[in-house]
Amino acid sequence: MKKKVMNLFLSGVMLLSILVGFRFSSSAADPVIKSGNPIFTSIFTADPSAHVWNDGRIYVYASHDIFPSRGSDLMDKYHVFSSDNMVDWVDEGQILSAADVSWGRPEGGFMWAPDAAYKDGTYYLYFPHPSGTDWNNTWKIGVATSSKPASDFTVQGYINGLPGNSFIDPAVFKDDDGSYYLYGGGGGNSYGAKLASNMMSLDGPLQQFTGLTDFHEASWVFKRNGIYYLMYSDNNPSGNQMRYATSSNPLGPWTNRGVILDPVKNSGTSHGSIVEYKGNWYMFYHNAEISSNGTLRSVCVDQLYFNADGTIKKVVQTTDGVPAVGPRSRATETKYYDLVNENYSQYTQKTDYAMTASNVTFGGGATRPGNNIENMHTSGSYIQLSGINGGSGGKALLTVNYASGDAGTAFKVNASGDTAGDGYFLALPGTGGWGNYTGKTSRLIDLNAGTANTIKLSGGMGGANVSGVSVSLIPSQPPQGTEYPMSGSNVTFGGGATRSGGNIENLHIAGSYFQLTGVNGGTGGQASVTLVYASADTSTTFKINTSGDTTGNGYSVTLPGTGGWGAYTGQVTRLVNLNAGANNTIKVNGGLGGANVSRVIVTLNQ
Known part of the structure; x- marks a missing residue:
């Protein structure tokens, strides 16, 4: 969870490797797009709890690292993310915050790793939160409910009979017979108990598990082929590892099996969940790839594989994530490799x-x-x-x-x-x-x-x-405004600039310019000036002077290259000021890199 508080260190270094994605296809011969890691990029998230509900979507309930980071004490809200193909993720929004907990710590914060369960039409969110200023000794496991998996949760209370100083990171497991079990712990203490039918109290004594190798926190339990698996994080000094143990009983005793996830990148903490979805097994976990700061983490996912005897192979942490298991669908999350590789070609x-x-x-x-x-x-x-x-x-x-x-x-x-x-x-x-x-x-x-x-x-x-x-x-349509072709009678040029085929060229020459007269400024004020151009240079800078610029400084605009002097695909827009009426002039000055201009579009922001 969050107990290893790290110093705030923002290196700003981001992953530079190029990851290529492809469209999903049902044909085995076609490559499929991958999720990329981290999978959630809109906010910082940690401690992912993954579940598959009856609607066929996979949901991840995550804690939220607040930015700028003040450490783990500021974490105070939960978000839910969902997908139907493991690639296109939707941020369903915030479902709970410390302010919603009437019995909670007056100062708020400390909303750490949550989990969720479903029973008889009700979704249950289990979350750790202190009830007093002395947060380390007043932990409670709160319960919120909703008829929906990702919204409208209301706090119902908390579970009695749990330790106040060593029970965090709740995990709820449903067995094949319909029984539910609660797990949790921290500071070296690991616990489990059967939940009562109301899902908010214990049915029997709380049991403390002994013999687990270096238990620290982050309990997670699942079942496969009759074997119960307990995963947790350890106290490895160079960063938590995720270990696991197995049993033939949901409450142990447990047999240690080893490490299945090495320390994650840039974070001393580790926390995860394991779930099966559409025939594949996955491990969700977090790292600090985006921020290089262990208190600003991001959720990742990679595939998990079993050996023939039921033991688990160590998970390989990847930057490309997992392949799609369905056709492309709606998404609000931008893939990380699009962020770092500046895949912004549509934003013109x-x-x-x-x-x-x-x-x-x-x-x-x-x-x-x-x-x-x-x-x-x-x-x-x-x-x-x-x-x-x-x-x-x-x-x-x-x-x-x-x-x-x-x-x-x-x-x-x-x-x-x-x-x-x-x-x-x-x-x-x-x-x-x-x-x-x-x-x-x-x-x-x-x-x-x-x-x-x-x-x-x-x-x-x-x-x-x-x-x-x-x-x-991303232009929703071509700019709507008044177009001024460079062949127009109101266009003059000089300083070495020339006009060829209706385009103004040679604007790389110092002193070169072209000027439009008789430009309509409407009632005056801001207007958008769009230059449509071609350039074989990497980058060009023009200075624009207009009638309405009272400062006299002009406006600078940068024109990225288009790949050729005849490739008129470039389009840049600059806000300028125009006077009222139809007698404005717009002068474009070159001399800092070259670009050929085909037309200017003036759109009034009125």
């Missing part, structure tokens, strides 16, 4: 924001000595962008350009569309210097529909100086 509607833009504010110790925002290492520091266009709502790609002399930094990102309210973790690896603005890091976030979104970057976890931010959307 890009808007850049300089740190001097009028919609950018900062505070909490952050400063802006020039064009960049600095001192983001200060606790409480932040950068906030307002008036962000979320299009039709949903996923958006946030990209931060920065410099950092630290080895690793993290920002917390809050966005208007984050319904969970937990924010997003953004890693910023060091660039080798505070003036070395070569850093670029991205994260998928959620935005609401419309142009009233806000995005807040919070610092205090290592330092980084920020030079710019961009937000990219």
Whole structure:
């Protein structure tokens, strides 16, 4: 569980290996997509408890590491995730928090590893939570119920007759005869007991198991071919291992069988569950792959295999996870290998924001000595962008350009569309210097529909100086606005720029430009200027000047390469200011990399 509290260390280093996924096909000849590990990326999760219910879906009940981490005491809520193919996972949302527990610790927190059970139309959630400020000696096992597997849970009370200082990590097992058993323990003490028919009290004495090799916590029990299996974590000094024992009785005695999961990456704790789904056996566990911080963990899954005698082969921890066991289906979780490999090719509607833009504010110790925002290492520091266009709502790609002399930094990102309210973790690896603005890091976030979104970057976890931010959307349709082809009579050019075949070229030349006149600004204010272009350069920068820019500084926009001077697939968007009326001018200045422009689209944000 959480007792090995580790120092907060955010290296920001993320996995760089390329993992390739394929579509699912029922044909054995076709490769299938894999889940990738970790499987949950929207929030930090740990202690997965997996169950298959009558609706045919697999559900994972997980604890929630709150970011920024304050250690295990801040964990105070539970989420449920589900899938019908082991690859496309849905975050069903938060089902319980410390605030919902009337008898709980006044300070909250300490909602550690949960488990779930189902009986006669009711779903039961079992969770450990202290009832007093002296949390280590006041543990209780709470019980919440619902008629649904992933929502509307209500706390009913807690189970009496359990130790207050050594019973955590509840696990509930249903035997073939319909009997239910409760397991748990911590600090070297392992327990089990039969549950009464009301599922909230014990039917018989609590039994303490003896003879288990180095028991620490994280009990899990299942049955296969008449053999009962008890899995748990040990006290291995370099990180918990998952061990297991077997018995012919649900309450032992137990025979030690050895280690089935080695210490996990970047986390000293380990906790897991084992379940069969659609003919395959799986182990769910957590690691700290995303954060490199043992108190910010993420749930993973790998396949589990048995030997002929019923013993378990050691689970191989992978980065590609498990293959799909059904056709593609709905999902809210972004696969980890998409995050780290920047598989963002659909997010082409890009808007850049300089740190001097009028919609950018900062505070909490952050400063802006020039064009960049600095001192983001200060606790409480932040950068906030307002008036962000979320299009039709949903996923958006946030990209931060920065410099950092630290080895690793993290920002917390809050966005208007984050319904969970937990924010997003953004890693910023060091660039080798505070003036070395070569850093670029991205994260998928959620935005609401419309142009009233806000995005807040919070610092205090290592330092980084920020030079710019961009937000990219998946265009739901071609930009709606007024198109200005480069062959138009209101387009002039010069400084070495030329016009060939209706396109403006040679914008790599210092002093080159093209200018549009007679642009309609409506009632005045913000407008989106979209450049449609082709470029064989890796990256190009244009400066845009407009009539409505009262600062006179212009607007910078970055144009990624399209693979060729004739590949007019590029499209970038920049918010600018225009005056009211139809007499605006827009001037695009080149000289920093090359791009050929075919047309400009002006969309009024009114």
